[in-house]
Amino acid sequence: MSQLGFGIVGPGFIAGVIADAIAESANARLTAVSSRRIENARQFTAGRQGVEAVQGADSLLARPDVDAVYIATPTVAKEEIALAAIAAGKHVLVDKPFVDHASVLRMTKAAAAKGVLFMDATHFVHHPRTAAFQAAIAVKIGTPRSLHTAFYFPFSDRSNIRFDPTQEPMTALGDMAWYSMRAVVEYLRPEGRITQAVVAPERESNAIVRASGLIAFEGGQVSTFDVGYTAGTILMDLQLLGTTGVLEMDDFVLDWESSSAFKDSGNPSGYSHRTGMATRKDVTFIPTPSKSSQEAAMIDDFAELAASGTAAQRAAYAEATLKTQEYLDALWAAAGS
DSSP: OOOEEEEEESOSHHHHHHHHHHHHOSSEEEEEEEESSHHHHHHHHTTOTTOEEEESHHHHHTOTTOOEEEEOSOHHHHHHHHHHHHHTTOEEEEOSOOSOHHHHHHHHHHHHHHTOOEEEOOGGGGSHHHHHHHHHHHHHHSSOOEEEEEEEOOOOOTTSGGGOTTTSTTHHHHHHHHHHHHHIIIIIOOOSOEEEEEEEEEEETTEEEEEEEEEEETTSOEEEEEEESOSSSOEEEEEEEOSSOEEEESBSSSOTTTSTTTTTSOOOOEEEEEOTTOOGGGOEEEEOOOSSOHHHHHHHHHHHHHHHOOHHHHHHHHHHHHHHHHHHHHHHHHTTO
8 A cells, every 4th residue: 555645734832743643644644734834844844754734724735745635724714724634635534523423424425426435533442452442342331331531631721712702613622521421422322312411511611620520311321521721731531331241441532552642651551341340450461462552543544445445335434423523512502602
């Protein structure tokens, strides 16, 4: 498979993580980075050999060496850029979250009609642990009934766009609860419509900085969550409770072993299982090693789907994005948006 030429729109911190993942992947190469201010693009590309800085997304989309675009702009700008990229025949990898379900639907429909790939950049989905965890559910815990997640990041820079509702409308709820709702999609897999959504938000000025809540479904499945920036620590706990046991992770978003944030921690990636009257010493840890970072695994999967993925495979990723945003929208409404 030939290398997929990537362009990046929006040279921020997260874009740097993905640029490193592209460099790690054998199936992709970074060719250009754009920003509204050329000096920002030049600063980002300094030290990245063979990567050109360009001014504006239009200049990047016109390049023949750009086959796919990673969009890491503020949420309010994502759809316009993604639709322009799709119209130009580029595959699109878009950072989460999105403005709303309707916005995601417009993008996924446009991509399907154009015959290009749309994928959201939720990288834990691509870690081999996710598939292993999914395969273990029926065997180890029977039927999943409830899911609890907690995701906190000690983030205090109030000048960051995460605290600006004009750029990131859902602020911390969109930034952090996205992962909780994606875990619902990947692991709880609820049946039917949403029957209840309850959110208790904590705000500073107009920004949500912390939120706790619950979402329930017609099939009886329930998920509780606790997310934000104000716990003073990194917290990434997940508990999936079934009819015969529980599966757990304490790093469900950024795995301790291979993710960009913790790849030198020395902690193995995996999940834990307990059942019956098991005490702490009886908990079983199941390792799930990865050959690459989960971000690079995402780039590899994206490149493979762009090159040879079927319409059904591409549609499955789009459907996961749509469901995640649907659940997030319900929380946003419940938060009193």
